[in-house]
Structure formats: C-alpha cells, structure tokens
Amino acid sequence: MGPSLEWRTVNKPFLAHTSTVDKRGGHQQNSCGHGQLSKSLQRSRNKCEDLARQPVEQGIHNSRVQSHVWLTYPSSTPLLSAHPTCIETLVLEFPLHPSLPPGVENVKDIGNLGNVPIINALAKLHSPILHWFNSHASPPVAIISDFFLGWTHHLAHQLRIPRITFYSSGAFLACVSDHLWLNADALLSSPVVSFPHLPKAPSFSADHLPSVFRHYRGSDPEWRFVRDCMTANTLSWGRVFNTFGAFEREYVEHLRSQMGHHRVWSVGPLVLPGGSGSLNRGNSNPDSAATDAVLGWLDGCPDGTVVYVCFGSQKLLKPNQVAALASGLEGSGGRFIWVMKAGSLPPDGFEERVGERGKVIKGWAPQVSILSHRAVGGFLSHCGWNSLMEALVCGAMILAWPMEADQYVNAMLLVDHLGAAVRVCEGDETVPDSAEVGRTIAKAMSEDFPQKRRAKELRDEALGAVLPGGTSSRDLIGLVQELVQQRQV
Known part of the structure; x- marks a missing residue:
C-alpha cells in the first residue's frame, strides 16, 4: 500500500477546499464556515490551510456552510484542534507512479521536474474522490483546488458542481500562464514572448518564462496531461488568489474581463505576522x-x-x-x-x-x-x-x-x-x-x-486589505456568499 495522505504533503497544494451547505432543511446550524480542503503541492500547502481557516476565524458562522478538509500534513493539527466541529478529514493513499521513488510525495524531495509525475499521480485520485462524493450524505457544493490540479475541473463537471481554482501565487502569473498554455505550440519556439493584451504589455525572454512551461514537451503524454490541467483552469467557475487589491488589481480585473464574470477573488495576504496562519507555523523551531x-x-x-x-x-x-x-x-x-x-x-x-x-x-x-x-x-x-x-x-x-x-x-x-x-x-x-x-x-x-x-x-x-471593510475581507465574504447560494439555486 502507498503512504497515507493524512500524514504527508504532496508536491504543492492540492487545496481542494470544497464547501457544502447543510441539506437538512429549515434548521439553521451554528456551523463554522465550511469548505473542503485537500493539499498536496508543498509550497502552497500552508496557504490552502490558511484559506480554509479564514472564514472560521473571521466570524463567518451563520452561513449554513460547512467545511470538509482533506488533510495531508501534521501541521494541520492546530487547525483541526481549534475547530473540531467544522472540519471533516478524508484520508487517501498517495497513488504510485513509476517515476517517483518510494515515499516521495513532495516536489522538494525530487526537484521542480517532479511536478509532472506528481500531477499525473494525483489524477488517479479522481475515482476515489468521485466515490466519496457519491456516498456522502451531504456532499460538498463546490471544489476549490490548486492550479496544478486542473483535472479536478473535469471531476467537478462530472459531479455538476462548480470548481474554483486556488492560486497560492499571483494574478499576474495567472494572466501570463493562461496565454502561454492556450498558445503553447506557437510560443514554445519564440525567443521572446510578448503579452500586448495585458496591462503594461509585458514581454519575457524565453528563459524567463515559468519553468513548468519552458520544460513542456508535447510529444510526452504526461506533459500533455499537465497542459490539459493548465488550460482547464481558464474554464473555472471562479478563481481565488493569495494577493490583494493594491498589489494586483489590474490583473484581477483583466481576469474578470477574460472570464466574463466577477468570480475572481483576492483574499490575501492569507497570513500575517503574529496571526495564527502559516507565517507563525514556519517560525516554530x-x-x-x-x-x-x-x-x-x-x-x-x-x-x-x-x-x-x-x-x-x-x-x-x-x-x-x-x-x-x-x-x-x-x-x-x-x-x-x-x-x-x-x-x-x-x-x-x-x-x-x-x-x-x-x-x-x-x-x-x-x-x-x-x-x-x-x-x-x-x-x-x-x-x-x-x-x-x-x-x-x-x-x-x-x-x-x-x-x-x-x-x-x-x-x-x-x-x-x-x-x-x-x-x-x-x-x-x-x-x-x-x-x-x-x-x-x-x-x-x-x-x-x-x-x-x-x-x-x-x-x-x-x-x-484584511481589515473589516478591506478589499480582501470583502472578497472573502463574497466568496462565501457565492458558495452559500450554490445550495439555494
């Protein structure tokens, strides 16, 4: 058997933060903000947790939204302990992959090229997750998953629920990445790639483009799957970013324009010095x-x-x-x-x-x-x-x-x-x-x-931005309200 995801992180986050609403009719629960979180890719792991924490700690208690969290790392224990009635865990075994040495589930243990086999391995969780959804008495109304896990878009489509892409990185990068992956065949051989449609019309030399794109090989089926994951993000029902208005407002607005709707939320910075998030967790020694x-x-x-x-x-x-x-x-x-x-x-x-x-x-x-x-x-x-x-x-x-x-x-x-x-x-x-x-x-x-x-x-x-009435605080409330409405539709 493979190692359990309950205790290990996988590469970068698999934040499948899915939200559910109580189905039991007129009874109003005093439940905490409830979404579903699954983490895997290392650098975003803590940010996934922090996103799940925000509605609970900012007092969003009466939304009738419940949270399920698929936990993968021991550092999640404080979150579970602080909110034991709001969070349900789902334990899944990390799927095997021939390119991954036994026990390797984290990109930091294999290098950035490990993203490809890890993403492909995680896609094998599609069926177990589908089975869990179909057997759950009150399944989630949405999936929030990391941008490396675009295959969850197809899972959400199959379940007929929205999929929201979570980015532990910024909106500018998402704008650049969308254009690259949607036009990969034409741009891979270009010595300089320009983005005239973006604010400030940036351009990058080929060696300054994101590494995951530079390494893309269309002849490799596993790389083609990565491309499918990335392009699926552009079809998301919504997007959530660990950024804030004054930092990337024009790129968030560009994404809203490109997607044709308002469901692009800036909820960062997700953690602050002295707070209970991952800044503090990373500070313990x-x-x-x-x-x-x-x-x-x-x-x-x-x-x-x-x-x-x-x-x-x-x-x-x-x-x-x-x-x-x-x-x-x-x-x-x-x-x-x-x-x-x-x-x-x-x-x-x-x-x-x-x-x-x-x-x-x-x-x-x-x-x-x-x-x-x-x-x-x-x-x-x-x-x-x-x-x-x-x-x-x-x-x-x-x-x-x-x-x-x-x-x-x-x-x-x-x-x-x-x-x-x-x-x-x-x-x-x-x-x-x-x-x-x-x-x-x-x-x-x-x-x-x-x-x-x-x-x-x-x-x-x-x-x-994170104070009451700030841009990120308003976007976080807007995100929760959208999820609540999904059960009411």
Whole structure:
C-alpha cells in the first residue's frame, strides 16, 4: 500500500477546499464556515490551510456552510484542534507512479521536474474522490483546488458542481500562464514572448518564462496531461488568489474581463505576522536559543539597516556564486543576516572579516521573526511568491535575484510595475559582479531610497486589505456568499 495522505504533503497544494451547505432543511446550524480542503503541492500547502481557516476565524458562522478538509500534513493539527466541529478529514493513499521513488510525495524531495509525475499521480485520485462524493450524505457544493490540479475541473463537471481554482501565487502569473498554455505550440519556439493584451504589455525572454512551461514537451503524454490541467483552469467557475487589491488589481480585473464574470477573488495576504496562519507555523523551531541570539543581535541594530539574505528551501547556490555574493555583502559595508542551506559554506575568513556587522545562519532561520524586526529593511530573495508576501506584510524591500519557476514574473511585478524592489542579479547559473552587488545593496539600504518607501506603503495596503471593510475581507465574504447560494439555486 502507498503512504497515507493524512500524514504527508504532496508536491504543492492540492487545496481542494470544497464547501457544502447543510441539506437538512429549515434548521439553521451554528456551523463554522465550511469548505473542503485537500493539499498536496508543498509550497502552497500552508496557504490552502490558511484559506480554509479564514472564514472560521473571521466570524463567518451563520452561513449554513460547512467545511470538509482533506488533510495531508501534521501541521494541520492546530487547525483541526481549534475547530473540531467544522472540519471533516478524508484520508487517501498517495497513488504510485513509476517515476517517483518510494515515499516521495513532495516536489522538494525530487526537484521542480517532479511536478509532472506528481500531477499525473494525483489524477488517479479522481475515482476515489468521485466515490466519496457519491456516498456522502451531504456532499460538498463546490471544489476549490490548486492550479496544478486542473483535472479536478473535469471531476467537478462530472459531479455538476462548480470548481474554483486556488492560486497560492499571483494574478499576474495567472494572466501570463493562461496565454502561454492556450498558445503553447506557437510560443514554445519564440525567443521572446510578448503579452500586448495585458496591462503594461509585458514581454519575457524565453528563459524567463515559468519553468513548468519552458520544460513542456508535447510529444510526452504526461506533459500533455499537465497542459490539459493548465488550460482547464481558464474554464473555472471562479478563481481565488493569495494577493490583494493594491498589489494586483489590474490583473484581477483583466481576469474578470477574460472570464466574463466577477468570480475572481483576492483574499490575501492569507497570513500575517503574529496571526495564527502559516507565517507563525514556519517560525516554530526547537532551537529557541539560536532564535533568541539572532533576534538579540537585531535588537542592537538601528532601524531598517539590516539586509536579510535567503533563497528559499530548495535553491543551493554554487560555490562561485557564494563567493561573489560574500564579496558583495562584505563590500557593501552594511549589516546583514545570511541564511545558508546545509551543504553551503561561506568563504574562508569571511565571518571573521565582517565581524559583528554580519551574521551567517547555517540551516533553519526564524524568517518571519527576522523580517518583521524593526532593524530589517531589505530582503535579498529569489522572489518566490511566499517570500514576497512575507516581505510585503513586514514592510521589507525586496532585492531581487530571480532564478527559476515563477520568479522572473514576480520580480517584474515588484521591480518594474510597482517600484517596490530592485534587481541585484538574474539567473540560477549567473555569477554576479561582486562590486555591483555591493554598490546596489549600499544604495538600496539608504534611508531615502524610493523603493524602500514604496515597500512600506504596500505593507500598509496589505494590512488594510484584511481589515473589516478591506478589499480582501470583502472578497472573502463574497466568496462565501457565492458558495452559500450554490445550495439555494
């Protein structure tokens, strides 16, 4: 037998957050906001959970909407414990696939090319889920599933219920992705792809397009299935994004126009520092002494003077990239915290030369506690969406080094469209010019740097969006109301 999805995550989220309404007639239940959540793809896993949490924690209790959650990870335990009467679990075994080693259910354990076999493996859950729906006394009225799981559109069609696509990433990326997948055969060989129909008419060189599209091979049936999943998203009954109005309003409006209806919701940022969502979950670690030490060091630094350097959980810099970045940080003359993955080490003598103005953390770091500290003013990042959102809600300016996946699209949004970030380097093979890195960091960290001010403005917009009456709060209520109406139709 394969491993149980009750305890493991699979790749990126399978947020099948499906909502049901009580069928028992006139009796009004005091039930919590109820939807169905299933997670699998690693980077979105927490965001799926956070979306399920929002209606419950924001007091949407009288909608007669119930929640079923297909849980796949032990970190879901706090959500279950906090709302035991609102959530039902569905346990499914992870389907086997010949390209996946035994026990591998997560893209972080196999690399981004693992998306293809994992997506194809998860599609084998179609029949078990269909059987569960058909045997359930009060089945869900909608499915909310991750954008990598477009096959659930066909499942929802078969069940005659709406399917809503959940994006842990942004609306700009969805606009780009839709165009690419709908025109894949014509665009794959183009050295530059333009999007004249999108706001600001962006264009990307072929090597800056999302990795999952660049790797597409039409001769491979498993890749053709991935394409079918992606194009199915454009047919969704609705779409939900972990973004907010001031950040991507024009792209959300474009999607509404393209889809011909209003059912595109911005409900982010889904978690905030100090809240109960995944920012806090990712901040827990038994090594409290190390956390206290780094926060204590930050306490002694002036406001907004520290650059936090981290490239996510998957990217390991090459030795020549490490050497160039180290030289740039040293030459900047500024304060920094540099998180290095296991297997990577700073150059000999680097820590001694920078002394107390720099800290190197080898392994895990309390990222949100660091970003939200008053001393941190910048974040040298690979521009993954989760990292960008964490930086935004903390008011930290991004110093961008996009490398793969959706990161070039995210960097364009933040650097070129919003003026809230600055590029430091580009490319996963690029060795940056050390002197230029040092100059860029020194200039960007100056007190009056415009991008730094813009990042603070976006923080205020993000925090305001989730307050009562804010754009994301209104969209969340609108989403729940639409789901309630599905049972009344």
